[in-house]
Amino acid sequence: MPSLYYLSVTIHVLSALVWLGGMFFLALVGAPVLRAVENPELRQRLFDQLGYRFRSVGWLSLGVLLITGVANLWYRGALSAAMWRDPAFANSGWATALKIKLVAVTVMLIVEAYHDWVLGPRAGRVLAGSPEALAMRRQASRYARVSAIAGIVIVVAAVRLARP
Numbered sequence: 001m002p003s004l005y006y007l008s009v010t011i012h013v014l015s016a017l018v019w020l021g022g023m024f025f026l027a028l029v030g031a032p033v034l035r036a037v038e039n040p041e042l043r044q045r046l047f048d049q050l051g052y053r054f055r056s057v058g059w060l061s062l063g064v065l066l067i068t069g070v071a072n073l074w075y076r077g078a079l080s081a082a083m084w085r086d087p088a089f090a091n092s093g094w095a096t097a098l099k100i101k102l103v104a105v106t107v108m109l110i111v112e113a114y115h116d117w118v119l120g121p122r123a124g125r126v127l128a129g130s131p132e133a134l135a136m137r138r139q140a141s142r143y144a145r146v147s148a149i150a151g152i153v154i155v156v157a158a159v160r161l162a163r164p
């Protein structure tokens with residue numbers, strides 16, 4: 001395998017680390033700490049700034065994951081239409097892991113886009129500490145949970161992809 005393939009996988013894994021690590025850090029450490037801030041305006045501002053900052057980092061790493069993911073497939077020869085026409089390959093465990101991974105990536109992208117570009121900015125505009133703000137926070141954390149589950153499915157499928 002060429003060195004560029006190893007470079008692509010390394011960047012892919014590092015980006016996954018930034019993306020998933022950041023997401024789990026926010027959910028397990030950042031959000032509980034911020035929820036304990038008593039002043040509602042300050043709490044909302046901190047949530048807003050943290051979300052805004054991670055949004056750029058997160059989408060940058062997602063972009064890199066998509067580009068290096070396709071490069072990984074290319075180096076593995078899995079972008080060839082002839083290979084997918086062969087039932088032995090198309091029905092193999094490897095191909096199934098790839099299909100599962102791509103479905104989970106699509107779910108994660110849709111949920112994340114809604115969470116980051118619609119829900120987050122909307123939550124920043126409502127009155128801090130109001131019932132509306134509370135309802136939005138609950139909705140945002142439900143979406144974040146779906147995204148985290150999709151992230152775990154992606155890693156499980158990725159481990160299978162790396163071990164044919």
Ligand code: HEM
Nearest residue numbers: 009013016019065066069070072073105154158159161162
């Ligand atoms: C279009 C999207 C993606 C494609 C096509 C893709 C494709 C791949 C491929 C083919 C491999 C195997 C590389 C090899 O060893 O030859 C791989 C590994 C990996 N992928 Fe992705 N990937 C995508 C998105 C993601 C995302 C969004 C994440 C995490 C959130 C992710 C996490 C990983 C990890 C952690 C590995 C390494 C697994 C290991 O070495 O055990 N991938 N990916």
